[in-house]
Amino acid sequence: MLDKDKIKEDLEKEKADLTDQLKEIGRFNKETDEWEAFPEEQDSPESDSNAMADRFEDFESRSSTVKVLEERLKLVEKALKDIRKESFGKCAVCGKEIEMDRLKANPAAETCKKHMNKA
Ligand SMILES: [Zn+2]
Structure with missing residues (x-):
């Protein structure tokens, strides 16, 4: 049997962690x-092109991190x-318990591992 209480506890912890990480680099x-x-x-007065490029990269990397964290958060919330x-x-195909x-x-x-590409 799946220990749903334990899974729920882990998910709630992960949700809190993900939310904390998201709050550090972004906002809802x-x-x-x-x-x-x-x-x-906007607090830095420098405006040469290198610094601009760096900042752009920072934003790009923050954005992609936000995306990854957010996708994971959505999975956790759905679960x-x-x-x-x-x-x-339980597997939607064979009805067996999904591997931990x-x-x-x-x-x-x-779905279980066997049917993970068949649902
Ligand atoms: Zn299955």
């Missing part, structure tokens, strides 16, 4: 319902919502 936009990276800081359902942790390591990699997984 209530209008779009998405996280976005902080824009460039937290679905965990109450009877079907949680697969659930760890993707907490919102709906």
Whole structure:
């Protein structure tokens, strides 16, 4: 049997961690319902092209980190919502329990490893 209480505990911890990380580099936009990276800081007076390029890169890398964290957060939130359902942790194809390591990699997984590409 899957230990749903333990899974839920882990998911909630991960959700808090992800949210903390997101808060460090971005903010939640209530209008779009998405996280976005902080824009460039405008407190630096330097404006030569190298510095501009660096800052642009920083923003780019923050944006892609936000995207990765946000995708993971969505999976975790989906799993937290679905965990109450009877079907949680069971393969949608064969009905068997989904392997623990697969659930760890993707907490919102709906199929076992054998059927992961068939759903
Ligand atoms: Zn299966």
